[in-house]
Amino acid sequence: MAPSTPHISSQLRQLIYYHLDNNLVKNALFLAGRLHAYEPRSSEASYLLALCHLLSGQPKAAWEYSRISGSRGTHLGCSYVHAQACLDLGKYMDGITALERSKSIWTSKSHWNKHSETRRQHLPDAAAVLCLQGKLWQAHSDLSKAVECYAESLKLNPFMWDAFLGLCEAGVHVRVPNIYKLSPELVAMVQAAPPPDSTALSDKTVSHNGPLQTQLNTNPNADPFSSNTPKGDANLSHGSSALWEKLNGSNVNVANIGPAVIHEGLETPSSQNESDEIRIINGNVSSNESWDPPLAPARRNRTIQQAEYGDPPPKIRTTNLKSRIRPKGEPEETNHVHIEEESVPAPVPSLGERKRTISGQVAHPSLPQPVEPGAPQRRSTRLLNHIRPTTSRLASSTLGPKEGREVKKVRATGTKGRMATAPTVGRVVSGNRKLMLGGSDGDGKEARSLSTNSSSHTKNATSDRTKEIEALSWILDLFAKLATGYYNLNRYKAQEAVQMFNLLPQGQRETPWVLSQIGRAYYEQALYPEAEKYFIRVKALAPSRLEDMEIYSTVLWHLKNDVELSYLAHELMEVDRLSPEAWCAAGNSFSHQRDHEQALKCFKRATQINPQFAYAFSLQGHEHVANEEYDKALDAFRNGISADSRHYNSWYGLGQVYEKMGKLEYANEHYRNAAQINPSNAVLVCCIGLIMEKLNDPNTALIHYSRATTLAPQSVLARFRKARVHMKLGELKLALTELKVLKDIAPDEANVHYLLGKLYKLLHDKANAIKHFTTALNLDPKAAQFIKDAMEALDDDDEDDPDMA
Structure with a gap:
């Protein structure tokens, strides 16, 4: 007698899930093909076949097999896989429509605290669907709806980390303590959860003195x-x-x-x-x-x-x-x-x-x-x-x-x-x-x-x-610290982020992800030696890590460490030649060697691999600026903004290009956009002050320079420009105070001594003026002509020497 159809289908489904759980995707894909051939009209068979294709890195095939049931919303699994394939293929509205049509199926599902080693839920719940829906809306550039989906997902499951990252990337204000707290709902879900699986044969779970089981x-x-x-x-x-x-x-x-x-x-x-x-x-x-x-x-x-x-x-x-x-x-x-x-x-x-x-x-x-x-x-x-x-x-x-x-x-x-x-x-x-x-x-x-x-x-x-409940409270506290640190870093509050990450337990802090975030925080503060220390520890713990390695390569570029930069690029290429981070590191290495053409090729390759990698577009734009190819630079920076509207480096690059082109109003607008995204960056504030200074508004420029020195007390550029504006406004004593502080910060900077010589000349202190002019001449022999002219005209208070800044 032939076996019944339901039993054959059940056996095939069990085999598929067995291979998926053991990460044997190729075997699962083959068995899913047998099931789909046996039941070509079954939505469950289509779902499993589409899921195996998606896990195999074949989103187009997954989209095709899940399209019929997924687009109609008749099967939750098909709709979910169809939406994931649409996200990979750029068909965002199709994925959103599929999830909306199946809303009646998933809207009341909640699988939080229902998974274990021996228990699984193969279909998504409301939190997972809302998170995916938020990603689709965000890719569709509708941030308001994306934020709504992310927020609803976190309400249902506070551990949906992707949803939290999506909120941070959208730039909305997030109250982290309200997300990661032990709410009555979570306590009720823990208390209502079934006991641990008794099918796991463990001696520790046996109670030899337990109560009798009566039936x-x-x-x-x-x-x-x-x-x-x-x-x-x-x-x-x-x-x-x-x-x-x-x-x-x-x-x-x-x-x-x-x-x-x-x-x-x-x-x-x-x-x-x-x-x-x-x-x-x-x-x-x-x-x-x-x-x-x-x-x-x-x-x-x-x-x-x-x-x-x-x-x-x-x-x-x-x-x-x-x-x-x-x-x-x-x-x-x-x-x-x-x-x-x-x-x-x-x-x-x-x-x-x-x-x-x-x-x-x-x-x-x-x-x-x-x-x-x-x-x-x-x-x-x-x-x-x-x-x-x-x-x-x-x-x-x-x-x-x-x-x-x-x-x-x-x-x-x-x-x-x-x-x-x-x-x-x-x-x-x-x-x-x-x-x-x-x-x-x-x-x-x-x-x-x-x-x-x-x-x-x-x-x-x-x-x-x-x-x-105590364990849940501990995990929530851990997530709260991680989320607060990441949120502060995403809002470019680098010091607060470092402080929060340092509050983590030792075991959690010494992990590649946390150390990488601390390195990024120091990079945002332009403290490149400190950032390098943390990235070195990251490489020691995770030699094959790719995430954030493009930032590490830029840190090495600023530190002018050519050997380490070349070695990093070589290592990343060995790990994954098709990663944008590896090509960014290679491009930075060529850029440090002044080989701008090769650097541009590397950055373009990175953007070809990942068209949403905004950092590669900004690096590409800076290389075009170095080659004085301003039109190409504008295109590169605009592509970076299209990939990530909150990527302040691209906004800064646009302002830099417009400044070089003499379009100061456009430069001021783009600098301000960048500073609105990253208000704690002293360089951006200084750029706005410089534009105000060029627009003959020294008072406004002085306000921005003062704010920049508050944000970065060790910033040489901010104090130098602030002292120069004080001199233009006739506030010589205030300028002298700033320059004395600056001389202690950067004693080997020729421009500082040159400006001090000019200031002492205005104060009619010839001895100190000659002293600092001589020091500037020794530090920068290339500027000898300007310095000698200033020394010869010490008696002329009205002489207007060129500014070396």
């Missing part, structure tokens, strides 16, 4: 240890987890899972290293005997058979309380056996006494069945007599004279025997190996033990939830 056997033919026991069964005890594990050869805690299949021949080790073994044999029970236990093999003659023919039973050892059953190879009887605890004996139809379960509830056995004369004794009754001492009422009402005499023999062992035997039997079966002394009420002690175990289990569960 009601509503199926009269069901073995209480078999997999077909209904979940609603609550009155029959499976015993403790320790007994369950030994009977099944498993370490699974039965307190957390449903019943499992018991295979024949599983052995329970004996505490006395005896050769006898206990086995569970599944049998059939007739429907009119609802409490009859399943079939079991016969006992050996030296145990049960001897008791059956009147021989006294052997005394029960207190250290070995396991029942013994005849091995499988021996002949079987027609009787049935039901293995239970001492406190929950197998219900015997002929008993007149009402029995109780472990919890103290009255068990409701079926009506007593007539016992045929001469019929062999019930197996469960013989086990009961063999394990637990019974009362005379039980013996007189149920058993014959032989059985009654055997029971009396057991009782004749005395109080000591009862105290050491009866309570201990129940504890051994339940998994508690402690000897319970004092008192003869086994059922009461069992109930008290169950209550204690249940209370302990409840406390453990509460403790686990508390620990989970």
Whole structure:
């Protein structure tokens, strides 16, 4: 008979997910092709095939296979993969439309805290879809809708890091503490989460003293240890987890899972290293005997058979309380056996006494069945007599004279025997190996033990939830620090970013990503030696890292470290020749060697690999400026702005080009745009001041220079221009104060000494003027003509010498 279609499809899907989970994408793609050929009209098959193509780096094929169901919004997986393929292919509105049409499917889904090593959700939830939708809107240049999607995604899942990065890139104001806080919603989700997967076989998850697992056997033919026991069964005890594990050869805690299949021949080790073994044999029970236990093999003659023919039973050892059953190879009887605890004996139809379960509830056995004369004794009754001492009422009402005499023999062992035997039997079966002394009420002690175990289990569960909440709080605090540091860096608050990253734990701070962010922060402050130190540590920890290496190459370019720059470019090319970061490093190396043509080729190659790599466009524009190719430079900087509207380097480059072209108004506008994005950059503020100075507005220029010196107290350029404006405004004492500070900062700068000589000349201090002019002449012999002219005209206060700045 041919197999059914659903079973074939199910097997193929399981194989596909198996290979995807093991990162065997090629195998998964082949199997997805078989599934799609078997079910060409199935949306699930199309989704899996499209997903495998997408993971294989084939977005066009993924787009094609997911287009029908994805564009209609009938299958969430197809819509999600279709939107991802559209993002890669530049078809942004198609992807947005697909996600919108499937909104009714994903809008209420939330998979936060529902993934583990053995549990997965292969379809996305609302947070993941909203994050992807935000990326599509951002690529479509609709930042307002992108921000809305990112914000909604973070509300549903604060750990959606891509959404947070999208908000930062959009340039919106973000209150990080409001995102990463332990909200009541998160606490409720943790408390409502299912317990850890019990299918993971780990010794650490087994509780040998845990509460008993009780289930009601509503199926009269069901073995209480078999997999077909209904979940609603609550009155029959499976015993403790320790007994369950030994009977099944498993370490699974039965307190957390449903019943499992018991295979024949599983052995329970004996505490006395005896050769006898206990086995569970599944049998059939007739429907009119609802409490009859399943079939079991016969006992050996030296145990049960001897008791059956009147021989006294052997005394029960207190250290070995396991029942013994005849091995499988021996002949079987027609009787049935039901293995239970001492406190929950197998219900015997002929008993007149009402029995109780472990919890103290009255068990409701079926009506007593007539016992045929001469019929062999019930197996469960013989086990009961063999394990637990019974009362005379039980013996007189149920058993014959032989059985009654055997029971009396057991009782004749005395109080000591009862105290050491009866309570201990129940504890051994339940998994508690402690000897319970004092008192003869086994059922009461069992109930008290169950209550204690249940209370302990409840406390453990509460403790686990508390620990989970504490762990979640720690992770949220970690994310808050990382997000705050990145947000400050994205807003170009470099000092605040460094301070926040330094608050991280040592293990988290010494990671490539954090060290790279700190290096970028120092780079933004033009502290290139400090930035180099952190990037060196990044390379030591992650030699194959590519992210942010273009910044490191620019740091080396500013430090004029040609050897290290060339070596970095060579290393990055070996790591990935098709990465834009590697080509940017190579271009910087050629640029430092004044080979502008080769540098331009490298930067153009980087933009070909990644057309959205704005930094490569800005480097390309600066090379065109060095070649005085202003039109090409304008095109390169504009392309950089198109790739990233918040890339202040491209705005600065446009201002620089317009300044060189003499279009000061345009230069001022673009400089201000760059400064609006990066208000803490002293160089941009100085550029605006210079434009104001050229536009004959020295007072406004002085304001910008003063702000630049506040932002960067060690900036030589800002203080030099500020002192020069003070001199133009006739504020000679203020200019002298700035120049004295500047002389201490840059004692080897020729321009500083030249300007000091001019200032002392205006102050009619010829001695100091000659001193600083001479120092400037020694530091910069190329400017000898200007310096000599200034020295010869010391007596002429109205002389207007050329400015060397």
